[in-house]
Amino acid sequence: MVLNIQQGATSHSAYDLRDPNAQIEERHTLAVLVENEPGVLARVIGLFSGRGYNIDSLTVAETDHEGHRSRITIVTRGTPSVIVQIKAQLGRIVPVHEVHDLTTEGPSVERELGLFKVSGTGDHRVEALRIAEIFRANVVDSTLKSFVFEITGTPEKLDAFADLMRPLGLSDQARTGVAALARGA
Amino acid sequence: MSRKMTGAKMIVEALKDQGVDTVFGYPGGAVLPIYDEIFQQNDIKHILVRHEQGAVHMAEGYARSTGKPGVVLVTSGPGATNAVTGLTDALLDSIPLIVLSGQVPTFLVGTDGFQEADTIGITRPCTKHNWLVKDPATLAQTIHQAFHVATSGRPGPVLIDIPKDVQFAEAEYVGPKQIPPSPYQPKKKGDIDAITRLAELMEKAERPIFYTGGGVINSGPAASQLLVELAEATGFPITSTLMGLGAYPASGQKWLGMLGMHGTYEANLAMHGCDLMIAVGARFDDRITGRVADFSPGSVKAQIDIDPSSINKIIHVDLPIQGDVGHVLEDLLKIWKSRGRKTNAEAVRKWWAQIEQWKATNCLAYTNSDSIIKPQHALERLEALTKDRDRYITTEVGQHQMWAAQFLHFDQPNRWMTSGGLGTMGYGLPASVGVQVAHPDALVINVAGDASWLMNMQEMGTAVQFRAPVKQFILNNERLGMVRQWQQLLHGERYSQSWSESLPDFVKLAEAFGCKGRQVSDPAELDDAIREMIDHDGPFILDVLVEKHENCFPMIPSGKPHNEMLLSPEAGAFTGGGALV
Ligand SMILES: Cc1ncc(C[n+]2csc(CCOP(=O)(O)OP(=O)(O)O)c2C)c(N)n1
Numbered sequence: 001m002v003l004n005i006q007q008g009a010t011s012h013s014a015y016d017l018r019d020p021n022a023q024i025e026e027r028h029t030l031a032v033l034v035e036n037e038p039g040v041l042a043r044v045i046g047l048f049s050g051r052g053y054n055i056d057s058l059t060v061a062e063t064d065h066e067g068h069r070s071r072i073t074i075v076t077r078g079t080p081s082v083i084v085q086i087k088a089q090l091g092r093i094v095p096v097h098e099v100h101d102l103t104t105e106g107p108s109v110e111r112e113l114g115l116f117k118v119s120g121t122g123d124h125r126v127e128a129l130r131i132a133e134i135f136r137a138n139v140v141d142s143t144l145k146s147f148v149f150e151i152t153g154t155p156e157k158l159d160a161f162a163d164l165m166r167p168l169g170l171s172d173q174a175r176t177g178v179a180a181l182a183r184g185a
Numbered sequence: 186m187s188r189k190m191t192g193a194k195m196i197v198e199a200l201k202d203q204g205v206d207t208v209f210g211y212p213g214g215a216v217l218p219i220y221d222e223i224f225q226q227n228d229i230k231h232i233l234v235r236h237e238q239g240a241v242h243m244a245e246g247y248a249r250s251t252g253k254p255g256v257v258l259v260t261s262g263p264g265a266t267n268a269v270t271g272l273t274d275a276l277l278d279s280i281p282l283i284v285l286s287g288q289v290p291t292f293l294v295g296t297d298g299f300q301e302a303d304t305i306g307i308t309r310p311c312t313k314h315n316w317l318v319k320d321p322a323t324l325a326q327t328i329h330q331a332f333h334v335a336t337s338g339r340p341g342p343v344l345i346d347i348p349k350d351v352q353f354a355e356a357e358y359v360g361p362k363q364i365p366p367s368p369y370q371p372k373k374k375g376d377i378d379a380i381t382r383l384a385e386l387m388e389k390a391e392r393p394i395f396y397t398g399g400g401v402i403n404s405g406p407a408a409s410q411l412l413v414e415l416a417e418a419t420g421f422p423i424t425s426t427l428m429g430l431g432a433y434p435a436s437g438q439k440w441l442g443m444l445g446m447h448g449t450y451e452a453n454l455a456m457h458g459c460d461l462m463i464a465v466g467a468r469f470d471d472r473i474t475g476r477v478a479d480f481s482p483g484s485v486k487a488q489i490d491i492d493p494s495s496i497n498k499i500i501h502v503d504l505p506i507q508g509d510v511g512h513v514l515e516d517l518l519k520i521w522k523s524r525g526r527k528t529n530a531e532a533v534r535k536w537w538a539q540i541e542q543w544k545a546t547n548c549l550a551y552t553n554s555d556s557i558i559k560p561q562h563a564l565e566r567l568e569a570l571t572k573d574r575d576r577y578i579t580t581e582v583g584q585h586q587m588w589a590a591q592f593l594h595f596d597q598p599n600r601w602m603t604s605g606g607l608g609t610m611g612y613g614l615p616a617s618v619g620v621q622v623a624h625p626d627a628l629v630i631n632v633a634g635d636a637s638w639l640m641n642m643q644e645m646g647t648a649v650q651f652r653a654p655v656k657q658f659i660l661n662n663e664r665l666g667m668v669r670q671w672q673q674l675l676h677g678e679r680y681s682q683s684w685s686e687s688l689p690d691f692v693k694l695a696e697a698f699g700c701k702g703r704q705v706s707d708p709a710e711l712d713d714a715i716r717e718m719i720d721h722d723g724p725f726i727l728d729v730l731v732e733k734h735e736n737c738f739p740m741i742p743s744g745k746p747h748n749e750m751l752l753s754p755e756a757g758a759f760t761g762g763g764a765l766v
Pocket residue numbers: 581582583584585586608609610611633634635636637638660662664665666667668
């Protein structure tokens with residue numbers, strides 16, 4: 001959000017209110033490996049809200065039961081200096097063990113799972129099925145008036161699928177958020 | 186040997202094993218089992234405060250003057266919420282504290298039980314870390330871990346929330362040596378290549394400056410010693426933030442005074458004009474940088490800091506060095522010596538000549554008076570009459586705080602306790618009690634403003650009860666002076682709510698608390714009043730009636746660069762930059 005502050009207005013303020021380094025925002029996917037303890041997700045989310053960082057997507061699940069580790073995948077946006085700050089601030093949280101920037105640390109794969117309910121009859125229903133096939137979506141529920149499609153892919157693919165389904169009766173959707181891993185050994 | 190005991194006993198055992206000698210606290214229902222254990226032992230002294238905010242600031246004063254973590258014990262609900270300002274203060278100034286809070290029994294958590302607050306949720310953003318202990322078997326380990334987290338890396342406050350049933354339940358006690366090493370191990374050594382690169386930059390620099398901060402003091406006395414050695418050996422000028430005063434002695438040859446919003450003309454112009462800035466344990470706070478876009482435009486910047494999130498946060502740094510100040514300075518000094526102690530001596534000499542010109546401005550000049558006490562004069566007299574003593578200074582927040590930073594001189598670290606990051610009015614009185622408890626024989630003075638002092642004045646009762654002979658040096662201008670100054674200079678002299686109506690009679694107040702007080706308004710009696718305050722064997726309130734409309738200069742209005750500083754009318758002719766008010 002950009003506030004409209006008149007030039008000169010801040011000379012009356014105890015703070016300099018203009019953003020000193022506004023630049024182009026980048027999208028980064030971060031993998032944060034944390035101790036699986038109560039409240040750790042709240043700490044991470046609190047950091048983002050408290051310091052005004054963006055969250056586009058966030059997923060979390062335990063990945064190592066024995067080792068008490070969970071993996072939080074965060075898609076965020078910010079100027080390069082803000083991204084560096086976000087990583088440093090995450091690294092400062094005591095139960096955070098590692099922070100990886102999958103966007104800069106080499107190639108990575110990103111996947112998201114979505115469930116889309118499309119309600120309709122007749123031609124729309126046929127067309128929905130046809131498009132689902134092109135997208136390799138599975139039908140996981142069907143009634144005479146509706147389908148629920150399951151589709152896995154990049155967030156962009158899911159967006160495209162939703163756009164196509166909208167005129168065909170898209171009535172509800174649920175998405176998991178992005179899970180991501182670095183490629184290679 | 187099995188060491189089964191109740192959670193409450195475990196807490197006291199763990200504190201003893203951590204070497205704690207003093208706890209600042211206030212009892213209540215949710216911590217009664219712990220108070221019962223405190224009653225039955227003599228190793229740990231408990232200081233009963235009058236308000237939990239006071240307890241936290243006392244623990245801060247204790248921590249900052251000793252280098253050891255401060256310990257606080259409060260009850261659930263209101264006890265914990267009263268601690269929040271102190272926790273935030275300690276977080277912003279990186280002060281190690283361990284706060285133990287009671288909580289309603291585990292089976293009542295989440296039911297809006299009597300005196301239940303979501304203490305973990307409330308204190309999450311104002312602690313370095315916090316823990317809710319639901320299992321007595323993990324209690325002792327959590328306390329040991331808390332001491333480790335509070336004191337390692339960038340120090341900070343931590344909180345442990347302990348439900349009452351956990352305090353009653355029995356479990357096995359584990360000592361600090363019996364627990365596995367914590368995975369939290371911040372890196373201390375700096376990168377040798379980067380440190381070498383800094384040494385190279387120092388050899389070539391024409392206009393170098395050390396910009397130091399609270400990180401030097403937090404790193405321990407050895408770090409301050411290394412800093413002195415480095416400044417003397419290189420001959421580079423040195424300035425410090427409010428938080429770092431005393432790390433390099435104010436009587437030292439290379440000292441330029443404090444920098445920032447109310448820093449000296451020479452320090453700020455040297456920061457603006459330098460070609461190499463070496464930031465040591467300082468974090469480029471907005472009170473330091475002024476307008477970021479114009480901050481020290483022509484310099485190469487190196488930054489030594491233990492916290493990577495402090496590096497490149499506000500100001501782009503060319504040479505970041507992540508590590509503990511003491512460790513990095515030790516390596517830097519070694520490398521610089523092994524390379525032959527080279528500097529660009531000719532250029533540095535010219536740089537000093539320029540700095541001497543700025544110094545000649547005499548930016549702290551003020552017009553004294555023989556009819557009314559000027560606050561600056563009061564502090565100069567306080568300095569003259571106390572400087573040779575074993576002295577510790579705390580302050581409240583406002584003009585008096587800035588004048589104290591300008592006119593009192595510190596030659597050692599850990600002698601100056603002030604609320605820097607949060608600017609908490611009400612900090613100084615309790616902090617002075619905490620310092621005095623840690624140093625019973627020292628002279629401990631709180632330089633206060635009339636308004637700030639009232640914010641935690643109840644702690645005078647604590648000082649009297651525990652015979653802490655703290656000296657309250659109130660510069661009474663009957664104003665929220667700093668607010669008044671901003672309104673005068675920046676808000677068209679509209680003095681909205683910035684004077685203190687119905688101030689109490691501080692001398693009677695002293696008597697009411699059972700200590701001694703005196704009021705002084707005649708400059709001729711000032712020295713005598715200060716002497717009486719120092720010599721009095723007990724807590725003392727000196728109400729110094731000072732000029733009501735004095736302004737604190739120099740001043741860099743927010744959002745202005747360093748070279749657009751406002752100077753007092755008394756400051757001499759100056760070269761370049763600056764504007765007279
Ligand atoms: C808890 C708190 N509330 C408000 C402020 C804002 N504030 C900063 S300085 C100041 C005035 C302080 O007055 P006084 O203690 O008399 O000191 P003086 O400036 O007069 O020396 C105020 C209100 C603050 N820093 N802290």
